[in-house]
Amino acid sequence: MLMTALIAGLVLxxxxxxxxxxxxxxxxxxxxxxxxxxxxxxxxxxxxxxxQSALGLNPIADLLLIVPGGFxxxxxxxxxxxxxxxxxxxxxxxxxxxxxxxxxxxLFVIQGVLLVIFGANYMSYxxxxxxxxxxxxxxxxxxxxxxxxxxxxxxxLYLLMTRTRWGTxxxxxxxxxxxAPLVGIDVNRTARFxxxxxxxxxxxxxxxxxxxxTFTATSGVVFTMKALIVVIMGGVGNLLGALSAGLILGMxxxxxxxxxxxxxxxxxxxxxxxxxxxxxxxxxxxKAAR
Amino acid sequence: xxxIEDLNLHYGQHLALDSVSVTIAPGETVVILGANGAGKSxxxxxxxxxxxxxxxxxxxxxxxxxxxxxxxxIVQEGIALVPEGRGVFGDLTVEENLLLGxxxxxxxxxxxxxxxxxxxxxPKLKERRRQAVNTMSGGEQQMVAIGRALMSNPAYLxxxxxxxxxxxxxxxxxxxxxxxxxxSGVALLIVEQNVRVSLSIADRGYLIEAxxxxxxxxxxxxxxxxxxxxxxxxxxxxxx
Numbered sequence: 001m002l003m004t005a006l007i008a009g010l011v012l013x014x015x016x017x018x019x020x021x022x023x024x025x026x027x028x029x030x031x032x033x034x035x036x037x038x039x040x041x042x043x044x045x046x047x048x049x050x051x052q053s054a055l056g057l058n059p060i061a062d063l064l065l066i067v068p069g070g071f072x073x074x075x076x077x078x079x080x081x082x083x084x085x086x087x088x089x090x091x092x093x094x095x096x097x098x099x100x101x102x103x104x105x106x107l108f109v110i111q112g113v114l115l116v117i118f119g120a121n122y123m124s125y126x127x128x129x130x131x132x133x134x135x136x137x138x139x140x141x142x143x144x145x146x147x148x149x150x151x152x153x154x155x156x157l158y159l160l161m162t163r164t165r166w167g168t169x170x171x172x173x174x175x176x177x178x179x180a181p182l183v184g185i186d187v188n189r190t191a192r193f194x195x196x197x198x199x200x201x202x203x204x205x206x207x208x209x210x211x212x213x214t215f216t217a218t219s220g221v222v223f224t225m226k227a228l229i230v231v232i233m234g235g236v237g238n239l240l241g242a243l244s245a246g247l248i249l250g251m252x253x254x255x256x257x258x259x260x261x262x263x264x265x266x267x268x269x270x271x272x273x274x275x276x277x278x279x280x281x282x283x284x285x286x287k288a289a290r
Numbered sequence: 291x292x293x294i295e296d297l298n299l300h301y302g303q304h305l306a307l308d309s310v311s312v313t314i315a316p317g318e319t320v321v322i323l324g325a326n327g328a329g330k331s332x333x334x335x336x337x338x339x340x341x342x343x344x345x346x347x348x349x350x351x352x353x354x355x356x357x358x359x360x361x362x363x364i365v366q367e368g369i370a371l372v373p374e375g376r377g378v379f380g381d382l383t384v385e386e387n388l389l390l391g392x393x394x395x396x397x398x399x400x401x402x403x404x405x406x407x408x409x410x411x412x413p414k415l416k417e418r419r420r421q422a423v424n425t426m427s428g429g430e431q432q433m434v435a436i437g438r439a440l441m442s443n444p445a446y447l448x449x450x451x452x453x454x455x456x457x458x459x460x461x462x463x464x465x466x467x468x469x470x471x472x473x474s475g476v477a478l479l480i481v482e483q484n485v486r487v488s489l490s491i492a493d494r495g496y497l498i499e500a501x502x503x504x505x506x507x508x509x510x511x512x513x514x515x516x517x518x519x520x521x522x523x524x525x526x527x528x529x530x
Contacts, residue, residue, distance in 0.1 A: 179377035181361035184394035
């Protein structure tokens with residue numbers, strides 16, 4: 001039972017980490033607090049559902065189609081909806097508030113469209129639903145694949161962001177946007193790219209989730225909330241923070257559900273969130289405000 | 291040749307620069323002297339396109355107009371700015387700051403060589419290359435800012451109050467480094483409060499007052515100029 005819970009926790013945590021990395025890119029670099037983030041995920045989950053049931057594609061092939069789709073969709077959302085807000089905002093604080101209001105609206109638009117098309121039923125599809133035995137615990141193969149995918153995507157992104165000049169320019173915009181033009185960085189272009197990349201990660205997260213969980217048109221909000229908690233726990237804009245906080249949250253939720261009571265998972269989420277904020281208000285890897 | 295001609299700049303109703311004209315030849319070192327709020331920083335920021343100058347202002351580099359370019363394109367043209375307050379990427383390491391300095395395409399060839407030159411100029415940066423910049427002293431951060439600017443392979447290097455807030459011994463070290471940069475053929479445009487030290491490495495200087503250029507001469511003549519001495523060098527016999 002311990003091994004089962006451990007692996008289930010890793011799977012959930014890996015998914016949270018992946019999803020939170022996307023949100024931290026959008027919030028930390030583009031300075032857009034995207035409340036419709038979970039809807040991007042759920043849209044991707046439905047897309048995977050359709051590709052799976054109508055075309056018989058497997059989720060790996062889905063990723064190759066849906067992740068670029070998430071990138072393009074978010075790119076378009078930034079160019080059409082966010083750019084006017086960026087242009088008119090006097091400072092980053094104003095942009096954050098404007099973007100919260102705008103994406104709050106977007107949340108309901110996307111949710112409404114999904115409800116019209118798919119209704120409010122729980123959806124799922126069966127893929128690799130065969131048990132695999134690991135150290136005596138039986139785990140569904142789709143969950144293992146979800147974990148591997150989440151970690152592979154997350155670690156690749158982390159290495160790209162920290163080990164390449166390309167990634168360093170993106171982090172530079174998060175650190176000191178006013179200095180970025182001095183080294184030839186186009187801040188607006190970088191922000192749009194980071195927002196689109198965040199959307200691509202949301203889409204990847206949506207596909208990964210759909211492999212082993214049921215979902216409905218209205219479950220995006222929960223994911224946005226969880227992702228936001230992970231981002232704040234890890235430290236805003238910090239990819240390593242998102243990765244570790246995501247894993248912690250997934251573990252805690254699974255262990256509470258397994259050993260205490262499944263009804264207490266949300267309470268456990270907020271409990272650990274509160275405890276961490278009291279201990280380190282800036283997040284695990286965040287820098288204290290100076 | 292960097293030519294600034296008839297540069298006007300308004301902040302709302304306030305006229306910060308009033309038909310300012312300044313030229314710098316390749317390899318030359320020019321100092322802009324003036325009191326706080328005289329428009330020195332605004333002048334450098336206008337050239338870097340960080341603030342939009344009024345229509346009709348002309349900023350030309352070797353005959354090409356810079357006014358039409360966005361801020362992030364200026365460094366690729368060969369003009370690097372070390373801004374007031376240094377503007378380093380504080381959470382990133384020294385190495386990463388230098389890597390970013392070489393971000394413009396013009397800096398990509400000889401990047402390794404340039405990094406070696408920067409470390410040679412500031413050996414302390416090499417020792418601390420894996421340290422986050424915001425954990426370093428003001429003088430060291432200034433070295434990072436200058437090193438980052440040099441990584442872009444500039445023909446013109448603009449420095450906004452590089453000695454501000456530094457200990458006297460650091461100021462001496464800083465200007466020794468600037469003198470070496472100057473001798474390597476990079477033109478310097480320096481805005482400074484520290485008149486004596488900056489004029490000592492400069493070829494020429496301009497005096498700016500309330501947004502207008504009120505005087506220009508060789509550095510040597512300015513050092514001996516009575517008005518300059520009265521205003522900047524502490525000879526306050528008239529005002530007591």
